[in-house]
Amino acid sequence: MTVSSAVSAAPVAPAEQADPFRYGWRYVRRELPSGQLVFEQHPLTLDDVHYPQEGDFIVHSSEHERIRNYLYDALRAHLRADPEVVVLADVRVAWSAPGLRPLGPDVVVFSGVRQRRDWTTFDVAAEGAQTLLVVEITSPETRHIDLVDKVDEYAAAEVAEYVIVDLAGRRRSGQIVVRGYRLQDGAFLEAPRDADGRVLLQVGSLRIGTTGEDVLIFDAQGHPIGDYLEVEARLRDAEARIRELEERLKRAEGQA
Template sequence: MTHTTIHTLPASDTAPAEDPFRYGWRFVPRPTPDNPHYLEQVPLTLEDVLHPETGDFIAHSDRHETDRMYLTAVLRARLEEAGVAIVLSDVRIAWDIPDLRPHGPDVMVIPGIRERQDWSTFEVAVEGARPALIIEITSPETRENDLERKVEHYARAGVAQYVIVDDAGKGRGKRRLRLLDYRLEAGMYRLHPSDAAGRVHLAIADVWLGVEGDHVVCYDDHGVAFGDYATVVRQAADAEERARLEAQAREAEAQARAAAEAQARREAERAQREAQAREAEAQARAAAEERARLEAQAREAEAQARAAAEERARLEAQAREAEAQARAAAEAQARREAQARAAAEAQARRESQARAEVEARLRALEEELRRLRGEG
């Protein structure tokens, strides 16, 4: 899986200098109030092309792409079937060098790994392997990156051989290709001269790379070309198309699987919500029944309390009535006793008066008797 989508241009086309999208573009999330998923198309800079991000759209010419596919097909046939190395094309690579940002080589050959995977970014630190060969095919708009900055960067990254297929025609009419062959020596690149036929040796593949007209060709040690260029390119294009369709099929399958899983999750969530709703309804019903039971108990308790209060009031009334009757009886008794005392006192007074009268009469008789006796 490539990290970029390549927009091909006719070989004779040169994007105008004022075209902000001449290097390519990327889509950047720019949420708006109306569309939280809005993606803004942002033009790439030369620095962005040097250090691409996953998903960048980088513009290349048709001949650039046919050369890339041809080199990829020849090197894969030469190396991958024998298990010598894998060949990646237009895959972003993240280095294990501090401060060295990722690149997106046209073609890179990586020994030590027997099987290609669906990388969008090949991480050197994770995979434990680095390219032994990188091939870049220049484009007029971005050749400065390939001819200058990548020479320094790939040397720092420890890439043993860096070959540049340079279009010195600068985009004016027919391509004029030349080959630049950099070899790593003592941590620095040294430019090796081509052989008498203008070819360079790709050491890891034991293949000679040359130029015929406006395209590149690979040869064996006997100078025999590896396949017809048009046939190889067509086969490579067919292989890339098959890979693209397979990737689309996998993506469609993944999307279908994701959609099915999402549907299953939605159904499970709906079932869970329905179960929760039923549970909540049952709980609400149980709570309502419990509330009704408690209210009935409260009413019963209130009725019992009211009955108890009424009984208490009745008993208190009876007690007050009994108390009133007792008090009335006590008062009547007290009145009778007072009357009896009064009567007794009156009787006592009468008896006292009677005694006093009797005693007075007796004294009078005694006085009369003494007088009669002459004792007076």
């Protein structure tokens, strides 16, 4: 038996839409009659997106990716002091609840993690972890899954808090809507909000809401947590002001 690096596209049924790979794809190994192994590119279905396998490539919009990266970075930065808290983005999660299939949340926060690994699938039971928070960002195709199916699934998985950033709903309402839920007695109830309408999170005493056309995380005092580019820009401005003050001080000392 030989192994080939050849990659081919699997046959697509005529009933499929013009772009059969609109949800994404996975590579499936197949042995030819000659004994040669090839890897075929298979299009994902909506069910595959709901229940991903390791190695799947799922297509997201640039806005979806930007929001997810911001939420991931902001949560990591705010929760970094606790060595047993882990924030993951787009990693497959195997839950401890019997019969519940693995899911791929956009962002998830775990506590009680004693050893960090390079996870492709995070096994909640094997890690002895508790799921503090899951955040999903809707797309037009997955909106019903995030708003309906995953509410029940994450409750069954004993996720303490579930937040939905309804990006796809903006097409209907004209703005991004943030929905928050807290687990109580095995079911999700709507999470409380502050005076500005932001969802109050138990994890890190944070808040999440919208401002204009964007989604932001706020600290316990209500101050927004900026994204990496914004923080870097502020740092560079501060460094420039420090250099300017140092130059002024040197000139003043030279004139004294």
